[in-house]
Amino acid sequence: MSIPLSWYLILSAALFSIGLFGVLARKNAVAILLGIELMLNAVNINLVAFWRYGTGSIAGQVFAIIVFAVAAAEVAVGLALIISVYRRRSTVIADDLDLLKW
Amino acid sequence: MTPDQIIFLFCAALIVSSALMVVTTRNLVHAALWLVAALFGVAILYGLLQASFLALVQVVVYIGAIAILFIFAVMLTRREMRDKGPQINQNWVISALLALLTFAGLAYILSSWDGFSRTAKALPAGVDPLMVLGKALVSPDAFVLPFEVASILLLAALVGAVYIATSSKE
Numbered sequence: 033m034s035i036p037l038s039w040y041l042i043l044s045a046a047l048f049s050i051g052l053f054g055v056l057a058r059k060n061a062v063a064i065l066l067g068i069e070l071m072l073n074a075v076n077i078n079l080v081a082f083w084r085y086g087t088g089s090i091a092g093q094v095f096a097i098i099v100f101a102v103a104a105a106e107v108a109v110g111l112a113l114i115i116s117v118y119r120r121r122s123t124v125i126a127d128d129l130d131l132l133k134w
Numbered sequence: 135m136t137p138d139q140i141i142f143l144f145c146a147a148l149i150v151s152s153a154l155m156v157v158t159t160r161n162l163v164h165a166a167l168w169l170v171a172a173l174f175g176v177a178i179l180y181g182l183l184q185a186s187f188l189a190l191v192q193v194v195v196y197i198g199a200i201a202i203l204f205i206f207a208v209m210l211t212r213r214e215m216r217d218k219g220p221q222i223n224q225n226w227v228i229s230a231l232l233a234l235l236t237f238a239g240l241a242y243i244l245s246s247w248d249g250f251s252r253t254a255k256a257l258p259a260g261v262d263p264l265m266v267l268g269k270a271l272v273s274p275d276a277f278v279l280p281f282e283v284a285s286i287l288l289l290a291a292l293v294g295a296v297y298i299a300t301s302s303k304e
Contacts, residue, residue, distance in 0.1 A: 035254075059221055066204065067156075076188075097267075112296075
């Protein structure tokens with residue numbers, strides 16, 4: 033294990049930023065959810081790296097598992113919402129879904 | 135360069151390039167498949183960090199369930215979005231700047247932390263991290279409450295997803 037912690041932290045910061053760009057810039061609602069998945073994975077890399085390089089507490093792995101569960105729940109509900117919206121309005125472009133604007 | 139570092143750099147290149155393809159490619163099915171590649175790279179990283187259980191869960195839950203769910207959703211909703219028109223909105227320059235700024239800020243804050251370049255100690259011999267993890271997840275003085283909250287959350291998400299996605303023809 034000769035990899036310094038900084039490599040993992042920089043990689044996860046890069047992955048988080050790429051996911052942020054995807055969330056902000058993509059038009060398609062499914063693609064926005066793909067960006068959120070990338071950001072959640074960046075968080076998980078951080079959690080596991082801190083577990084490995086930390087002082088022996090297992091909390092990092094436990095919360096990585098909870099992030100897995102949250103990601104699964106978020107994707108299930110998010111995609112259900114997108115499919116429901118698509119069925120009613122025949123679009124998944126986030127800019128066109130302005131029903132709540134006035 | 136040790137073998138670990140070479141594997142890490144290979145994985146990092148795989149993750150970053152696949153993630154860039156996820157956010158830039160025009161075809162959404164391809165984007166979902168690039169996401170699978172990025173997730174697989176993250177699974178290898180977990181293996182490198184000696185979190186073998188998490189590597190397995192990453193492959194089973196993320197690649198096996200979430201990515202496949204994405205591919206289904208793309209196929210169910212992609213009729214008119216196919217490859218027509220730009221896939222990124224007008225604000226993409228601002229978004230890219232914001233993402234770069236986030237990365238620079240994170241890198242700056244992290245590099246000013248004094249534990250930034252610490253290296254890992256060997257895991258204590260005779261202690262199986264997986265056993266510690268399993269006990270911590272069900273022990274009342276550790277993490278049983280977050281664990282139960284996560285299971286309630288999954289149940290609620292299951293019910294909610296089924297309710298929302300059911301077609302509401304009375």
